[in-house]
Amino acid sequence: MRSIIPTSLAALALLGLAGCSSLPSWDSLPSVSGDKVLGLVTPYRLEVVQGNVLTKEQVAMVKPxxxxxxxxxxxxxxxxxxxxxxxxxxxxxxxxRQGAAPQARHLVAWFEGDTLKSVDVPDDLPSEKEFIASINTFKAGKVPKLELSEEERKALPVPVRPAAQAQEPVGPVRSYPPLEPRS
Known part of the structure; x- marks a missing residue:
């Protein structure tokens, strides 16, 4: 009995060490900053927007x-x-934004007193449509057709409407006096 306990403890230790060798090393594990944590879970990433969204259309309205x-x-x-x-x-x-490339821009407005002198505009300033397209992470598939053409409407069969049938009242039939007094 005494020899079984040390033997079983040694077997458990060897199994534990064998299990450790099948795990990846800490150096090879992806960090939280990667796409997945431990290769299994994708963490939620907070969308961070800082500053003013400026487009070519907005900046074009600004004049010295x-x-x-x-x-x-x-x-x-x-x-x-x-x-x-x-x-x-x-x-x-x-x-x-998750699923979109990060963006950063810097614009400088120069004044003389209370009057605008000039504006330093970055070369990569997008238009409104370009900006929306660059942050849009919605993967649109085939867009469903929402309206029929006139030919398709005419080709539809005419719906058959059943004739309205008078139904017998359900429950007791009551007779009420008129609401307005007769004169």
């Missing part, structure tokens, strides 16, 4: 000579205004 309030009305409040550089407004934008 506009006041600060007019620029703010068109582009929104700047993400960064520096008290040491009062003549500069920084519009920064970044977005990280």
């Amino acid at each position: 000579g506009m006041s600060r309030n007019q620029v703010r009305d068109l582009l929104g409040s700047p993400l960064l205004t520096d008290i040491f550089h009062e003549n500069r407004w920084d519009y920064a934008f970044s977005i990280r």
Whole structure:
């Protein structure tokens, strides 16, 4: 009996060590920043949008000579205004969305006093349609047809409507006096 216990403990230890060798090493395990955790679970990623979305159409409306309030009305409040550089407004934008490439842009508006002097626009500033297409992660398949053509409507069979039949009242039939008094 005494020799069975050490033998069984040794067998369990060998099985445990054999099981450990089949697991991947900690260095080869993907981290949480990868696509999957431990190769099994895809974590939810929070969509992070920072700053102002600026498009070519918005920036095209901004012209030198506009006041600060007019620029703010068109582009929104700047993400960064520096008290040491009062003549500069920084519009920064970044977005990280699962299934789409991350984007980052930086636009600078330069002022002389209260008047817009110039705008430094990045070369990769998209139009509204380009921006929406770049963040759209909806994988659209075949779009269903939602409306019939006139020929298809005429080809449909005419529905047969059954004749309305008078139904016998269910339950006791009651007679009520008129609501208005007769004169």
